[in-house]
Amino acid sequence: MEPEGQEKSEARAGRCAIFGRPNVGKSTFLNQVLGQKLVIATARPGTTRSAVLGVYLKEDPPTQIAFVDSPGVARPRTPLHKVLVEQAQQALTDTDVVLWMTEAPKPVRKKGGKASVRTDVHPTDREIVRYLEAVKAPVILAVNKVDRIQDKRLLLPIMENHREVLAEAGVELAGIVPISARKGTQVDTLISVLREHLPEGLLYEDPDFVTDRPERFFVAELVREAVITATKAEVPYGAAVFVEGYDTSGRTVKIHATVVVEKPSHKGIVIGAQGARIKEIGIQARQSIEAFLERKVHLELWVKVVPGWTADPQRVKRYATEAEG
Ligand SMILES: Nc1nc2c(ncn2[C@@H]2O[C@H](COP(=O)(O)OP(=O)(O)OP(=O)(O)O)[C@@H](O)[C@H]2O)c(=O)[nH]1
Numbered sequence: 001m002e003p004e005g006q007e008k009s010e011a012r013a014g015r016c017a018i019f020g021r022p023n024v025g026k027s028t029f030l031n032q033v034l035g036q037k038l039v040i041a042t043a044r045p046g047t048t049r050s051a052v053l054g055v056y057l058k059e060d061p062p063t064q065i066a067f068v069d070s071p072g073v074a075r076p077r078t079p080l081h082k083v084l085v086e087q088a089q090q091a092l093t094d095t096d097v098v099l100w101m102t103e104a105p106k107p108v109r110k111k112g113g114k115a116s117v118r119t120d121v122h123p124t125d126r127e128i129v130r131y132l133e134a135v136k137a138p139v140i141l142a143v144n145k146v147d148r149i150q151d152k153r154l155l156l157p158i159m160e161n162h163r164e165v166l167a168e169a170g171v172e173l174a175g176i177v178p179i180s181a182r183k184g185t186q187v188d189t190l191i192s193v194l195r196e197h198l199p200e201g202l203l204y205e206d207p208d209f210v211t212d213r214p215e216r217f218f219v220a221e222l223v224r225e226a227v228i229t230a231t232k233a234e235v236p237y238g239a240a241v242f243v244e245g246y247d248t249s250g251r252t253v254k255i256h257a258t259v260v261v262e263k264p265s266h267k268g269i270v271i272g273a274q275g276a277r278i279k280e281i282g283i284q285a286r287q288s289i290e291a292f293l294e295r296k297v298h299l300e301l302w303v304k305v306v307p308g309w310t311a312d313p314q315r316v317k318r319y320a321t322e323a324e325g
């Protein structure tokens with residue numbers, strides 16, 4: 001018999017969909033809880049294009065959370081947007097708990113005045129709340145990027161306003177946690193709150209199971225991250241990456257990837273004067289792939305134009321969500 005007050009906590013496990021508008025820090029949060037960089041995260045909205053599983057494990061108390069990172073949701077304006085929203089919606093259908101993520105806004109400093117922070121709900125959040133209406137699972141709100149706000153009292157109206165907007169849509173929030181995904185602040189608290197809403201038991205036997213995607217998916221994503229970081233706004237939106245060759249047999253992993261862009265002018269931007277930018281992208285991507293694989297990598301990049309692929313419903317699904325090759 002266990003001594004009183006020291007019973008072993010029961011094991012809990014389940015799925016948690018991470019949902020929210022673009023750029024609020026969903027992917028950064030997943031990497032933070034996993035303690036490793038699994039998914040790509042950049043300063044550009046629209047970085048994530050497909051649902052990706054990342055399994056969080058803890059022994060004390062025994063916990064397994066199968067997080068699903070999903071593309072940021074905004075009003076779909078193009079066939080590509082539509083596919084991204086579909087991916088996120090799918091993640092919402094089969095989940096034990098939903099983590100709705102938003103962000104504390106950047107303080108705005110008026111000339112000579114004090115910095116002020118908007119506490120109202122972002123128009124995109126007001127719009128996408130409707131996706132949460134039909135969800136059966138409990139919804140927990142995380143207000144991310146609290147490191148931006150010095151006066152933490154401002155978090156109260158932010159949290160209250162979000163609670164109200166969701167209540168107007170007929171959904172009661174099951175919890176609210178302010179966090180900083182980048183710094184890791186309150187991430188453990190959020191995990192405990194999510195845990196309370198998971199069923200008893202365990203999901204996976206294998207303690208090393210982290211994701212269901214193959215290595216080459218993440219390799220393609222790391223190339224796309226380097227393209228996003230090195231180019232201007234319009235290029236990332238129209239860029240997809242295919243890994244065409246992936247040879248792990250030697251000491252060095254040999255990778256051949258194609259960057260697909262939708263306009264000849266974008267090809268010029270990606271390549272740059274005398275190939276300077278593609279070289280920079282190649283170096284950046286190789287370094288992050290080496291860190292991910294923990295092996296030496298030889299990376300060859302090609303750039304190809306597929307005119308208007310983001311507007312072509314036939315192509316978007318394959319290019320946006322299955323681009324690992
Ligand atoms: N200050 C601050 N910035 C953060 C924090 N978390 C994420 N960011 C930044 O916010 C930006 C977007 O992060 P992502 O993780 O890519 O956001 P996302 O919600 O996955 O974006 P999409 O995939 O486009 O939907 C990046 O520049 C991050 O570094 C945080 O806690 N504090």
Ligand SMILES: [Mg+2]
Pocket residue numbers: 026027028040041047048069070071072
């Ligand atoms: Mg993301």
